Amino acid sequence: MREHKSTRGVAFTIILILLMAVFAFAQDELLLQEVETDEAPCVPKNLLTPWDSLANKPLNQDIRLLFNFGYEYYKNQSYKEALPYLWKVYLHDSTKYAKAAIRRIADIYYLQGNVDSTLIVCYRGLKQFPGMVRLHYYAGALQNRLGRFRCAIPHFEALVKKDSTNIDYLKTLAFLYFKNDDERAIKVQEKVVELQPDNIEENNRLAQFVAYFYGEGADLEYRKNTWKKQPDNLALALKYAQVAVKSGSYKEAIEPISKVIEKKPSKSAYLIRAEAYENLNENFKAIKDYMAILKLNPKDVDVMLRISVNYRLENEFAKSKYWINRALKAKPGYGLAYITLGELYEAAVPYCQEKLKRKKTEFEDKLVYKKAYEAYKKASKDPAFRSRALKKQEIIKAFIPNQEDLFMHKKDKIKSPCYEWIIK
Numbered sequence: 402m403r404e405h406k407s408t409r410g411v412a413f414t415i416i417l418i419l420l421m422a423v424f425a426f427a428q429d430e431l432l433l434q435e436v437e438t439d440e441a442p443c444v445p446k447n448l449l450t451p452w453d454s455l456a457n458k459p460l461n462q463d464i465r466l467l468f469n470f471g472y473e474y475y476k477n478q479s480y481k482e483a484l485p486y487l488w489k490v491y492l493h494d495s496t497k498y499a500k501a502a503i504r505r506i507a508d509i510y511y512l513q514g515n516v517d518s519t520l521i522v523c524y525r526g527l528k529q530f531p532g533m534v535r536l537h538y539y540a541g542a543l544q545n546r547l548g549r550f551r552c553a554i555p556h557f558e559a560l561v562k563k564d565s566t567n568i569d570y571l572k573t574l575a576f577l578y579f580k581n582d583d584e585r586a587i588k589v590q591e592k593v594v595e596l597q598p599d600n601i602e603e604n605n606r607l608a609q610f611v612a613y614f615y616g617e618g619a620d621l622e623y624r625k626n627t628w629k630k631q632p633d634n635l636a637l638a639l640k641y642a643q644v645a646v647k648s649g650s651y652k653e654a655i656e657p658i659s660k661v662i663e664k665k666p667s668k669s670a671y672l673i674r675a676e677a678y679e680n681l682n683e684n685f686k687a688i689k690d691y692m693a694i695l696k697l698n699p700k701d702v703d704v705m706l707r708i709s710v711n712y713r714l715e716n717e718f719a720k721s722k723y724w725i726n727r728a729l730k731a732k733p734g735y736g737l738a739y740i741t742l743g744e745l746y747e748a749a750v751p752y753c754q755e756k757l758k759r760k761k762t763e764f765e766d767k768l769v770y771k772k773a774y775e776a777y778k779k780a781s782k783d784p785a786f787r788s789r790a791l792k793k794q795e796i797i798k799a800f801i802p803n804q805e806d807l808f809m810h811k812k813d814k815i816k817s818p819c820y821e822w823i824i825k
Contacts, residue, residue, distance in 0.1 A: 618648025736783025
């Protein structure tokens with residue numbers, strides 16, 4: 402599974418941009434470990450606060466009464482007045498009142514945006530009460546917000562352990578695993594999809610995770626299933642078709658992209674289907690799609706050249722040449738058109754040799770190769786295709802007539818019926 406590592410940097414960046422809206426959370430047994438990140442350890446090195454001085458002062462009132470005073474202030478959002486009471490309760494109790502007090506203290510600091518104090522309170526409270534959901538949530542959310550996603554992971558693992566059906570916890574944990582390059586992201590995201598099978602966004606995210614960890618094309622089945630749930634969703638159909646073509650599943654691409662074309666025809670959609678048809682050797686169907694593109698834009702020379710290529714693949718050389726000439730008329734001097742012309746001449750030689758039952762290359766065939774050479778020479782005048790054209794010239798040079806050939810066949814020309822389209 403790691404053989405796709407070289408391509409995963411780009412995939413990670415793309416998926417990360419798409420998912421940055423997600424949060425973060427964790428696991429009890431890993432919680433208090435000093436897990437180092439690039440910025441700081443997860444647990445603050447000093448968990449003491451100025452309120453700790455209250456621990457040495459005797460209580461003048463019942464612990465329950467102190468908590469009730471603190472809770473009333475808390476409930477009325479009088480946080481400054483609430484804190485002394487709640488801290489006294491926490492520092493002098495070790496049971497339910499301490500647990501209730503530390504939760505309210507954490508609430509106050511979190512709501513006030515006091516990050517450092519919130520983290521101190523969370524880690525102190527979790528050391529004493531390791532299963533407190535609210536403290537895990539605050540600690541995980543803040544660690545994730547600070548960019549310390551590895552520190553956030555144990556908290557969201559703990560939250561998922563407490564509530565395995567909470568979509569927000571699961572989504573956040575899946576994304577945190579993804580950021581940590583942990584394949585468990587897939588398993589957690591699968592749980593999200595299981596709980597929300599009709600959520601297209603989450604289905605799509607699962608496919609992205611699968612593609613990232615297992616390589617491009619591995620997400621094909623997920624793309625298919627997502628689209629099948631909403632067959633009228635053109636965006637899902639398009640994505641499924643794109644992935645199918647990229648992964649070489651050309652036949653699978655036909656149905657979804659045809660749905661897109663039926664509802665919303667566009668050049669990009671026709672290009673996808675044409676590519677699929679070409680790879681299925683259904684060249685005439687590809688030509689039909691390219692013709693449809695020309696109806697949208699009659700001056701698209703690259704599409705004209707694709708039509709030419711497909712006619713060439715069907716050995717319809719005259720039609721192939723016609724479309725090259727149309728491209729050159731629309732865009733004189735276009736290097737790609739001349740390269741396509743050269744490739745047409747090259748392809749004609751082995752076809753005609755077989756048709757004429759020739760056992761070796763004759764002078765006439767060399768003259769056709771010479772036409773290919775001349776086409777590549779013209780292509781080299783276009784800076785955008787110069788390098789490609791020069792390489793093709795170099796390769797074919799050995800097949801064109803040499804001085805001896807020209808001397809021995811001074812009057813010979815291209816004349817076989819198979820090459821008739823060249824001389825017309």
